[in-house]
Amino acid sequence: MFYTENGCFHPLAIKPSESLPEQFTFPFYYTPHPLCIVAAEELKTYLKTQTDFEHNFGLDNTKEGLEIGKMFGVMIVKTVEGQLGYIAAFSGKIAERNHIEGFVPPIFDTLDKNGFYKQNEAHLNRLTAQIESLEQQPALEKAKIDLKQTQLESVKTLDDFKRNSKAEKLKRKQRRIDAENQLNATDKALLFETLKQQSIQNNIDLKYLKLKLADNVKTAEAHLAELLQPIKKLKQERKSRSARLQKQIHEQYRFLNAKGETKDVIAIFETTDLGQPPAAAGECAAPKLFQYAYENKLKPIAMAEFWWGISPNTEVRRHGQFYPSCRGRCEPILGHMMQGLNVEPNPIETAGVFKGELEIIYEDDALLVLNKPHEFLSVPGKTIKDSVLTRMQAYLPDATGPLLLHRLDMSTSGLLVVAKNERTHKHLQKQFINRTVKKRYVAVLDGVLEATEGIIDLPLRVDLNNRPRQLVCDEHGKKATTKYEVVAVKDNKTRIHFYPISGRTHQLRVHAAHRKGLNTPIVGDDLYGRLANRLHLHAEYLSFEHPIERKWVSFSCDAPF
Template structure:
């Protein structure tokens, strides 16, 4: 391997079997050889002190395990975007198109657009323009005041005329009052006309500047759009069959219709493009984070992450054609969820213990779900059955209603927070405080769905109370009491630096993947809408036994019904 961008493994990898298929990039466990390659890249980055400050701010890197035409196995490395103001660094594959090339059309056109921006800024800060704006605003306020005063005078004059008419007047006096009214109305119209002419005069002076500014902004918009389209056409992405499509073609049939900014600049598209161009066969991939987490997103140093959906999914759908890609692991999970345990049941409702990996309602990949199984079990049930939802990866208690009326009553109780919920979670790290409240607003991270993020402006209120149960071997077992019901609320509040800064074990979205997500809905408590008695249902998580603080025996507390399960 003479190509400086193809790396041999520095350590021995003898005995490690090759992957059977290429990594499914949106849900994966990194292959051991990919983990080794990522470790070597991270070690190399520590030898580049000039990049230290930039890397602290956070950046996604990727590695691609490859086999060359002679059967040698190595790996390629790449970074998303640019690094140290450049797209080109020895040891990392080049971009699909180098938009930072000083002689390229992008930099030249970008320079022209920057010049337009400077011209707009000069016009918008011109002293004459600012003076005309102030004069117009002062004049507009004065005109409003004059007209308001004239209207008030007309109103008072009208009141005086009405008073005279009530006391009785002669026909001649009535004619005089009518003429007075007509004169005042005509005077008001003449005043309006004079003020309007004054306004137009002041506005005409402003229009000279505003027309220039709008013309430049229109030119900037058109040139930016044209530049973006021309740029997207330079990203001609290959697949394993040698077929080529530019980004405009790739995104044409997607819901957004056009490529988003930054499309084609992520690590994996760069890696695949380089491999195809140089006759290298891709074997496996992994993308990992270096540096601090972004302010709103949740990323952790050294953790692997799935490829982004908004920018990379359409591109990779094309680029992976011709490779034997591993099946989506989620499809296998759906097939292994087993039987659905009924924890409590009466004539009005049922509580099940949803296994980890089962959907609450049917999804894109499978129709199997708690809803589907309950619909089969209770074919005569009315209404939507499922009252609330749990994430597919979360196990535990899920409430369903057998009648439409009970369903509506229970949903109203959830909305008004009359249902108390307790979750058990195993966290990576030690939570110092014994208990507390996390108040961090949450909203969707749209480019990286289904991920959520903390956002002070766009986020909706999300509040979680927690209590530490035990600390052991660098892990913490906690009880979570959500006071709101946002998507991924507990997962985000656990992982976020302003929350507990300890991701839930096995959380591949906000922490590190494991055999499962160690989050379990352990208790539901509410007033039964039919009996009006408090119903408490508990079933602790299997993983809680690691701490020997609880058991997995179902418990139902209800004054009217015997224990079930």
């Protein structure tokens, strides 16, 4: 059993040497506090051995059903009496349940059989069943076929008439030509008048034929529309009811903060770029933990979240690993809920600071090649203006054109090419577009690969709910291809060369970490792996045709790891 006599509060012993954090965890970028690790390990032990619920996390090949991993969260809290402990939560549902003893409850229970959601859901399901029944009626299918056939017959009849009219017109033309030499003036005049009347009659017949055919199509369309009308009416009712239900649900998600203030999810998201709450807003573990803590007079001390189970097909999630809260759904909500708490500063706002001089490894009148340091932006960000581009604009005040030919992720170090004039930029840009530029990256992976070389082909797109993370997406992703070869294996780490054929955002990082790729993240990857002293990814080699000298040039820069 995970629950105790205190319900969702789990007492936690603290060593005399263990100090509490002075500030609450910044949930979107953090290193788990030791107490959070202790609480998480206790929760993981429970998940490994529990018999309280049956859910297929994808960790046991003998289990049947859909495999779904889940995010769990623990929050270190202190009672008003000063007792230290933790509370735990899971994102969404587990085993089709919102309530599992020992875990904090949902903010709103959509599974309550007596609640308005289930009652309205049942009504929506009945509407859907009615719609499907009407859509499957034989008369509707016959009406669709009849309309299609009427349209095809109309086109064929019209084409046949026009083809015949064209042939008759040619005959009339020939008769006029023949009449010029064979008939006297009177007979010729009579013939020409007859032919004229035939031509007029043909145009009249075409007009009435078009009207008749259009009427036939209109009749078939009206019959189909008559059968579709009740379906359309039911769909409109379902859409209207669904929208009202969604609004009613959103109104139930009312979030507290440390000041005791309450705000619903609609008000929270109306000032964001989205303008309205995304799907499942408020169902993540973090908002549940804050809400329970505030409602039960528990003081939040620290928090951490970890993934349990198989990774989704699109995302990179590793079993048992800690992850930050999602940005798309949770950032606006937690931004409200953490008001009144003393929270750690956002480390992202101070990232990207580089006080040294950029290392230029080659320069001539047309271009230069530099070695970008890690954790430094290629171009200015929303809050950080210092970047390679701004430095180059200051270094080359007379340069023309966009300067940068390509970019590197902030965390990636290595070679970048800068064009000093527009002509050079266009020439080099063409080489990048045509993929004739040879690039090689070196990385250290957090594990050992079975294969020694190969090609990864996984299409990528941005995770709209968790920027700047990328997703693997066959439907909407852009093609992304990477060649790789293993260089060395040491201390359970793999040194590898990457040869990106395409240049998507985070391509090498996702291709390394995703379970359909190498399933081995790059050391120090804070987005798709585990935080370390730095991301062990470096652009070490570039080769291209020099735009002025028209000869092949190559540049290299050893990795600092």
